[in-house]
Amino acid sequence: MDKGLLGSEGTLFILVYLFSLIGVGVVGLLKSKEKSMSDFYLGGSGFGVGILFLTMYATQYSGNSLIGFAGSAYRNGWFFLVSFTFMIAIVGGYMLYAPKLYRLSVQHRFITIGDYIRHRYEDKFLTYLIVGIGILALSNYMLTNLKAIGYILNYVTGGYIGFTEGIIAMAIIMVVYESLGGMRSVAWTDAIQGVLLLAGVLIIFVVIWLHYGSLSSNEALLLQVKSDFFRLPLLEDKIRWISILIMIFFGISVYPQAIQRIYAAKDSRTLKRSFQLMIIMPLLTTLPLIIIAIIGAAHFPELNKQGSEQIILLMLSKLSSIEGMRYIIILFIAAAIAAIMSTVDSAMLAIASLFTQDIYHQHKPQASQKELTYVGKSFSWLLMAVMVYLAITLPSTIWWLIQIKLELLCQIAPAVMLGVHFKQIKSSSILYGLLFGLGFTLLFLLSSLPNKPLGFHAGVIGLSLNALVIYLHHGLSSKKVLQ
Numbered sequence: 001m002d003k004g005l006l007g008s009e010g011t012l013f014i015l016v017y018l019f020s021l022i023g024v025g026v027v028g029l030l031k032s033k034e035k036s037m038s039d040f041y042l043g044g045s046g047f048g049v050g051i052l053f054l055t056m057y058a059t060q061y062s063g064n065s066l067i068g069f070a071g072s073a074y075r076n077g078w079f080f081l082v083s084f085t086f087m088i089a090i091v092g093g094y095m096l097y098a099p100k101l102y103r104l105s106v107q108h109r110f111i112t113i114g115d116y117i118r119h120r121y122e123d124k125f126l127t128y129l130i131v132g133i134g135i136l137a138l139s140n141y142m143l144t145n146l147k148a149i150g151y152i153l154n155y156v157t158g159g160y161i162g163f164t165e166g167i168i169a170m171a172i173i174m175v176v177y178e179s180l181g182g183m184r185s186v187a188w189t190d191a192i193q194g195v196l197l198l199a200g201v202l203i204i205f206v207v208i209w210l211h212y213g214s215l216s217s218n219e220a221l222l223l224q225v226k227s228d229f230f231r232l233p234l235l236e237d238k239i240r241w242i243s244i245l246i247m248i249f250f251g252i253s254v255y256p257q258a259i260q261r262i263y264a265a266k267d268s269r270t271l272k273r274s275f276q277l278m279i280i281m282p283l284l285t286t287l288p289l290i291i292i293a294i295i296g297a298a299h300f301p302e303l304n305k306q307g308s309e310q311i312i313l314l315m316l317s318k319l320s321s322i323e324g325m326r327y328i329i330i331l332f333i334a335a336a337i338a339a340i341m342s343t344v345d346s347a348m349l350a351i352a353s354l355f356t357q358d359i360y361h362q363h364k365p366q367a368s369q370k371e372l373t374y375v376g377k378s379f380s381w382l383l384m385a386v387m388v389y390l391a392i393t394l395p396s397t398i399w400w401l402i403q404i405k406l407e408l409l410c411q412i413a414p415a416v417m418l419g420v421h422f423k424q425i426k427s428s429s430i431l432y433g434l435l436f437g438l439g440f441t442l443l444f445l446l447s448s449l450p451n452k453p454l455g456f457h458a459g460v461i462g463l464s465l466n467a468l469v470i471y472l473h474h475g476l477s478s479k480k481v482l483q
Contacts, residue, residue: 006156010330017334018170021177021341024188028181036369040182040376041111041353042264047187053274055187056261058194058342060090060252060278061285069286071309073293077229081290082241086248087282091275093253093413098262100420102271105263112350113259113416114358120419121427124362129434130412131358134256138347139387140405145340145347146171146391152340155310156333164392170337174345175384179377183264186345193338198284200335204312205288207328208295211319215291218298225301229294239455246460250413251406257350259416348387352380404445407459411437414467429473437466 006014033039047055073080101116110116114131121127146167153166161169177185212218222229233241252258265271289312296311299318303311316332319325356376361367367375415430444451444458451458 006330006333007326010326010333011157011160013330014334014337018173018337021173021189021192022180024192025177025180025185028177028185028188031184032181034369035373037111037353037357037372037376038109040373041349041357042260043183043187045106045264046266047261047264047270048266049270049273049277051187051191052261052265052270053277054194055190055342055346056258056274056278057281058190058197058339059255059257059261059346060087061194061197061281061339068309070289070293070296070312071305073290074297074303074308074311075305077226077231078294079233079237080294081287083244084282084286084290086245087286088279089245089249090252091278093249093417094258094262094275094278096253097417097420098271098275099268101259101416102262102265102268104420110263111260112353112357113254113256113412114354116259116419117415118358121415121430123427123431126415126427126431126434127358129431130415131354133408133412133438135351135354137405137408138256138351139383141347142344142351142383142387143391143394144405145344146387149337149340149344150391152333152336156313167388167391170341170344171384171388174341174348175380178345178349178380183260183349186349187261187264189345190342193342196331196338197335197342198281200331201285201288204316204328204332205292207319207325208292208312208315211322212295212299212315215294218295221298222294226297229297236455240452243452243456243460246463247406247410247457250417250463251409251459254409254413254416255350256354257346260350260353348380348384351383352376355379355383407441407445407457407462408438410459410463411441411466413463414470418470424478425470425474426477429470429477432473433466433468433470436469437462440465 033044038045069083072083104110104116104119108115108119110119112131113134114127117130118124118127149170150163150167153161153170154163177189181188262271265274292315293308293311296315300307300311300314303314307314312332313329316325316329320329353376356372356379360375360379361372411434414433418425419430439462441459441462443449444453453461
């Protein structure tokens with residue numbers, strides 16, 4: 001029986017791969033040392049360079065890397081090549097605060113971003129607000145990727161796996177292995193998925209380059225079918241890319257799940273080496289995907305927005321008659337699914353830890369570590385059930401959901417980045433800045449006002465107001481103290 005692009009063999013391979021991840025969860029459970037929050041959510045803080053790098057890589061490069069980036073490159077033209085620098089910028093964001101935060105986490109045994117905020121500012125409301133933003137943003141992240149995985153499974157199996165059935169099955173697999181082994185299982189599955197993603201991108205890049213030609217060999221065809229592809233970027237384009245760069249630099253680098261991985265490093269040297277490896281990954285992942293999409297635009301010039309996000313799959317499917325190409329298609333699909341799973345399971349683990357450690361534990365401080373771990377696992381199941389329901393029923397575009405996530409997360413960056421460097425900044429300055437920035441961002445996102453005032457994302461302007469209010473309030477507070 002034909003099962004779309006995957007075929008019967010490919011579908012069987014994907015199913016075996018997915019269910020084998022539950023075995024990884026079982027191994028994670030067996031390797032657990034104790035029933036504690038630290039062991040479950042940080043894997044005992046003993047990840048070496050290999051696992052730490054791969055879990056950070058797999059988490060950072062989500063399904064949007066394979067789908068969204070390629071689609072945007074197809075629609076925007078050659079100057080979208082600049083976007084691979086966005087992913088490099090994220091590592092720069094990490095380096096602003098991660099080394100100092102890691103040392104603090106070792107001293108004070110942090111588990112979540114809330115632990116750090118509570119320790120640094122000693123302000124319950126500020127902590128709850130930042131934890132709430134993290135939960136809301138990561139919920140959008142889960143929703144985005146669950147939708148994507150439903151569409152992909154339905155498309156590549158020719159409808160054999162329905163959109164709803166695909167989401168439900170994937171959700172169950174992820175929540176099972178996460179509940180079994182916590183961060184260990186998530187990090188180990190991320191390592192597998194990271195290898196799949198990297199190998200898939202590089203192999204597919206070589207295959208498409210050989211069969212469709214290089215950028216230069218497709219230049220004449222591009223000029224003929226998409227003459228606007230080589231236009232010089234306008235001022236509004238430059239403003240938009242600067243805005244995205246700022247949003248990604250400050251938003252993605254403070255992902256709660258990324259901060260958990262910082263805490264989970266074996267030592268500071270391990271953390272540093274992992275970041276060094278991360279710097280080169282945009283050249284091996286994002287850049288090849290963008291080049292593929294630009295080449296694809298020469299051969300498939302009339303795709304709409306939805307079609308453009310399937311450009312890589314379309315290019316591969318047109319080569320399906322070539323011997324061995326079906327295996328390349330299977331590899332790409334496995335890589336896409338792996339990328340999505342690695343982001344969803346990480347977001348789910350981070351949300352569960354935020355709820356358990358920063359909300360439940362604060363209201364029930366006498367709770368044992370065993371009880372907290374049980375509550376965290378139970379919450380993961382409830383959370384996934386809610387996210388699955390919303391992913392199936394809510395009509396929303398993937399990119400709009402991604403924007404909300406980053407624009408909200410931007411607002412917590414000053415609390416993290418400034419907090420580790422400037423001990424004199426008080427919680428009141430951070431709180432007022434956060435409220436101003438968050439209020440401005442939500443005003444534009446949730447109203448009929450344009451969500452890009454002056455060409456910049458509302459979250460970027462909100463972040464600027466956030467930082468300005470912190471600076472002014474801190475300065476006024478310091479003067480009052482001196483008087």
